[in-house]
Amino acid sequence: MSDDVAQTLSTEGFLLKRSVIDRDALCTWSEMVNDLLHRAHGNDEALRPFVVYEREIIAQQPHRSELDPEDVGNALYLVDDLLATDPLWWVLFESPGYRDFVATLVGHEPRFASSQCVVKEALVGSRVAWHRDYPNSVSDYGQTPGVRLLLSMDHMTADNGATMVLPGSHVPGHPSWNYHPSHAAELFANEIRTLEARPGDVIALHPSIVHGGGINRSSGHRRVVTAHWLPADGHAIDKANFTGFGRTLETRHRISIRRAHP
Numbered sequence: 498m499s500d501d502v503a504q505t506l507s508t509e510g511f512l513l514k515r516s517v518i519d520r521d522a523l524c525t526w527s528e529m530v531n532d533l534l535h536r537a538h539g540n541d542e543a544l545r546p547f548v549v550y551e552r553e554i555i556a557q558q559p560h561r562s563e564l565d566p567e568d569v570g571n572a573l574y575l576v577d578d579l580l581a582t583d584p585l586w587w588v589l590f591e592s593p594g595y596r597d598f599v600a601t602l603v604g605h606e607p608r609f610a611s612s613q614c615v616v617k618e619a620l621v622g623s624r625v626a627w628h629r630d631y632p633n634s635v636s637d638y639g640q641t642p643g644v645r646l647l648l649s650m651d652h653m654t655a656d657n658g659a660t661m662v663l664p665g666s667h668v669p670g671h672p673s674w675n676y677h678p679s680h681a682a683e684l685f686a687n688e689i690r691t692l693e694a695r696p697g698d699v700i701a702l703h704p705s706i707v708h709g710g711g712i713n714r715s716s717g718h719r720r721v722v723t724a725h726w727l728p729a730d731g732h733a734i735d736k737a738n739f740t741g742f743g744r745t746l747e748t749r750h751r752i753s754i755r756r757a758h759p
């Protein structure tokens with residue numbers, strides 16, 4: 498990891514890198530995302546195991562939105578496990594700017610753990626609840642938890658539900674560890690940062706940072722492609738049989754993911 502990047506990630510728990518993906522590569526990523534979401538909207542059967550709809554999120558966690566499940570139609574919340582939906586995603590994850598950034602953060606033999614497209618559709622997008630990606634009830638990344646990257650596909654602003662972070666909250670001993678992440682976000686509200694990003698920018702998150710994001714009631718969608726990357730000696734365990742963690746990925750860069758409860 499370069500010194501300034503290492504310093505920022507270790508002290509702040511996040512960093513925003515501008516224009517990681519160049520304009521040409523971004524067009525290809527956009528086409529992939531558009532195609533994916535088009536298929537998901539069209540109820541493509543092959544995608545169904547990977548799609549989470551807004552109505553499902555709101556039915557299970559009503560505090561994520563002031564809308565009712567029947568208000569949000571067929572809006573998508575996320576598509577999980579992008580590599581399972583289409584192996585071509587792997588080509589995108591190999592885009593030079595992106596790949597170099599991953600290498601800067603976790604070394605030249607990065608291991609891939611998971612990926613999603615998180616969608617906040619125009620007018621109806623729910624909030625992302627405050628959480629830490631590690632530790633949590635879903636996944637265990639052990640001693641070398643790596644980094645979560647969020648590639649912004651749209652201009653993310655406070656209005657459309659940009660990602661928000663509580664700086665420093667990844668550090669053991671930070672007072673936020675005494676509270677549930679949503680309570681910590683309330684208590685330390687004046688320290689929260691909203692990460693406004695443009696298409697092609699990448700947000701890097703330490704897996705233990707408290708983060709979340711607001712609703713989208715704007716007229717445009719807000720989409721990010723997330724991917725969790727580990728160093729060469731990293732490992733991930735799926736503790737919840739969460740969609741997206743079940744497969745064993747076998748290429749050189751990918752990681753074998755074990756289930757805690759087969």
Ligand SMILES: O=C(O)CCC(=O)C(=O)O
Binds near residue numbers: 625645647710721
């Ligand atoms: O979509 C976002 O803004 C946040 C995504 C997120 O929280 C995550 O990938 O852990």
